[in-house]
Amino acid sequence: MADEENKKQFHIFISYRVNTDADLAEKLCDKLQALTILNEQREVRIKCFLDKQNLKEGVDYTSQFMTALTGSCLVLPIVSEACLKSMLNLQAGWTDNVLKEWQTALHFQSMDKLTIIPILVGANEVVGGSKVYRKFEGFTMVGQLPDLVLPDAINDHTVKQVIGNLFKLQGIFLNPLELTDKLAVIQSRFSSEVWPSYRTLWSNVAELGPEPQLTCVQCLQPYTESSNGDGACRFHLTDGPIQEYGRTYACCQLKDPLLGCHRNRHNPKHHNRFKYGSFVNWRAGIMWNTLMSRTHAKISADDYSEEYADETAWIRVGATTSNAGKDQNKLMIASAIPYESWFMLFEKEELIGVDTRLPVFSLKGQRDEYAIGRWIVSDEGHEVIGINIECGTRTSVSPSSVKVHFAWPEINDFNGPEATLIEFCKSAAFGERPLPKALQNIKNPYNLPTTPLVKVSRQSLES
Numbered sequence: 001m002a003d004e005e006n007k008k009q010f011h012i013f014i015s016y017r018v019n020t021d022a023d024l025a026e027k028l029c030d031k032l033q034a035l036t037i038l039n040e041q042r043e044v045r046i047k048c049f050l051d052k053q054n055l056k057e058g059v060d061y062t063s064q065f066m067t068a069l070t071g072s073c074l075v076l077p078i079v080s081e082a083c084l085k086s087m088l089n090l091q092a093g094w095t096d097n098v099l100k101e102w103q104t105a106l107h108f109q110s111m112d113k114l115t116i117i118p119i120l121v122g123a124n125e126v127v128g129g130s131k132v133y134r135k136f137e138g139f140t141m142v143g144q145l146p147d148l149v150l151p152d153a154i155n156d157h158t159v160k161q162v163i164g165n166l167f168k169l170q171g172i173f174l175n176p177l178e179l180t181d182k183l184a185v186i187q188s189r190f191s192s193e194v195w196p197s198y199r200t201l202w203s204n205v206a207e208l209g210p211e212p213q214l215t216c217v218q219c220l221q222p223y224t225e226s227s228n229g230d231g232a233c234r235f236h237l238t239d240g241p242i243q244e245y246g247r248t249y250a251c252c253q254l255k256d257p258l259l260g261c262h263r264n265r266h267n268p269k270h271h272n273r274f275k276y277g278s279f280v281n282w283r284a285g286i287m288w289n290t291l292m293s294r295t296h297a298k299i300s301a302d303d304y305s306e307e308y309a310d311e312t313a314w315i316r317v318g319a320t321t322s323n324a325g326k327d328q329n330k331l332m333i334a335s336a337i338p339y340e341s342w343f344m345l346f347e348k349e350e351l352i353g354v355d356t357r358l359p360v361f362s363l364k365g366q367r368d369e370y371a372i373g374r375w376i377v378s379d380e381g382h383e384v385i386g387i388n389i390e391c392g393t394r395t396s397v398s399p400s401s402v403k404v405h406f407a408w409p410e411i412n413d414f415n416g417p418e419a420t421l422i423e424f425c426k427s428a429a430f431g432e433r434p435l436p437k438a439l440q441n442i443k444n445p446y447n448l449p450t451t452p453l454v455k456v457s458r459q460s461l462e463s
């Protein structure tokens with residue numbers, strides 16, 4: 001059981017600079033507090049800490065904010081460009097309460113006491129007499145921040161290091177004028193990624209209903225988050241005993257053991273962090289079933305041959321159909337290189353909050369095979385409108401690369417996103433050059449879609 005000082009009184013702590021972001025912080029606080037935690041069986045309203053509303057007069061500020069910070073599950077630092085600018089001129093001996101909150105929060109996050117999701121806010125620019133919002137571009141400001149340690153800091157990290165560490169976290173880009181979209185993202189990320197780890201620490205257990213039952217994707221067993229922990233889950237790396245191996249599991253050579261040979265935490269959602277047998281089943285069931293999924297574009301390294309199909313790199317972008325049960329209506333991305341693969345489905349809503357600075361996936365093989373995917377974002381906002389995929393091997397003539405734009409249809413048929421643009425690029429070999437000898441007898445050696453969906457333009461390196 002947790003001792004009293006570890007108890008959580010707030011779900012979300014909003015940390016902001018009064019001079020620059022007070023309006024946004026207050027609005028965010030009000031709107032979040034109107035929402036409930038998802039997946040709870042009873043209605044549980046989100047409770048926020050905002051200094052203006054929660055600080056008591058006459059009590060030492062530092063001790064109050066420390067109590068509130070450690071008493072919160074999630075910290076949302078409002079990192080606006082205006083706020084960052086105010087930190088550029090910090091001098092030795094000066095203090096900065098906002099920076100102090102962020103540094104302290106980072107310190108507690110490193111001890112697993114809370115979770116941080118930075119809220120990244122750009123700036124308004126005047127274009128043709130009217131104000132236009134420009135998305136956050138403050139990442140480069142880190143270099144200009146001073147190498148100072150705040151006088152009353154919790155550790156010896158400099159201002160530059162604190163902000164640098166904050167930028168390593170997966171943030172949420174937010175336009176203050178379009179707050180509503182992002183509220184659902186914060187609510188959903190809080191409910192699924194943050195709250196389950198802190199639920200048992202909640203100070204007022206009576207206001208919570210019975211703990212939600214989850215099903216683990218690795219061992220397929222039901223569990224509750226309070227019974228979860230390192231090693232709680234036992235699973236095999238393959239999805240069943242293999243006949244050729246004398247009905248033993250390839251991972252451990254054990255014959256039909258009740259418990260798996262590998263241990264980890266239970267997980268409610270499929271992931272690519274480590275291998276587990278039921279993943280193989282799940283992926284194969286969707287990807288190779290043309291009733292459950294369809295492919296918009298597929299690329300392979302340009303030295304691909306069917307004979308050596310396992311020794312190359314490939315990527316596939318598509319969607320799951322309405323036949324895919326609870327996996328229906330999602331964007332599908334699959335990739336493999338020798339000995340490694342990656343597969344994931346994305347809901348439309350998941351792409352609203354995704355941190356587009358990070359690659360979607362990145363595989364690198366022992367012999368220079370590689371496959372990488374990066375989100376394409378719209379010019380105006382930071383919205384995902386497509387994906388750039390590229391792969392190659394040491395022996396491929398040039399990288400195979402394609403740009404796929406996609407969108408969920410306005411009238412949702414639950415068949416996932418449609419491709420609105422498919423553009424092959426950079427690959428000199430596509431059509432313009434004679435095929436390498438080894439590939440000349442192979443039909444469709446690059447596995448290009450035979451009928452372009454909307455628009456296909458091929459550019460050669462020469463053009």
Ligand SMILES: [Zn+2]
Nearest residue numbers: 236251252261
């Ligand atoms: Zn095993």
Ligand SMILES: [Zn+2]
Nearest residue numbers: 216219233266
């Ligand atoms: Zn499990």
